[in-house]
Amino acid sequence: MTGRTAHRRLWPAVVVGLLWAAAGVAQERTVHYYNPDWSPDGRTIVFESDREGELALYLVAADGGAVTRLTPTGLEAEVPRFSPGGDWITFVSRKGDGPLQLYLVRRDGSDLRHQDHRG
Secondary structure, eight states, X not given: OOHHHHHHHTHHHHHHHHHHHTTTSOOOSOOOEXXXXXXTXXXXXXXXXXXXXXXXXXXXXXXXXXXXXXXXXXXXXXXXXXXXXXXXXXEEEOSTTSOOEEEEEETTSOSOEEEOTXX
């Protein structure tokens, strides 16, 4: 089993850890965590969640810690993936019923870019 495969199998444990980290706040609704992707160096996980009421991207250290939101309010983000170098995260979003569109954001949440079909 590769390290990456082992990490993917640990995802349920990470989710449990995230939920326990938020245990100080009563959960009034079900929170979902989707599409985790491990950084190339294995130190960070990006995932999508509706923990704040809309789908957004979040980052957390693989060994736990604070969860950081990467995408702004109003931009529902899905299917995050790290770039091969780990500095960028790609994801898709759509406005209303429109087509999915590709976006890039740095792993610290800065420099959000919309990539259209013209590049």
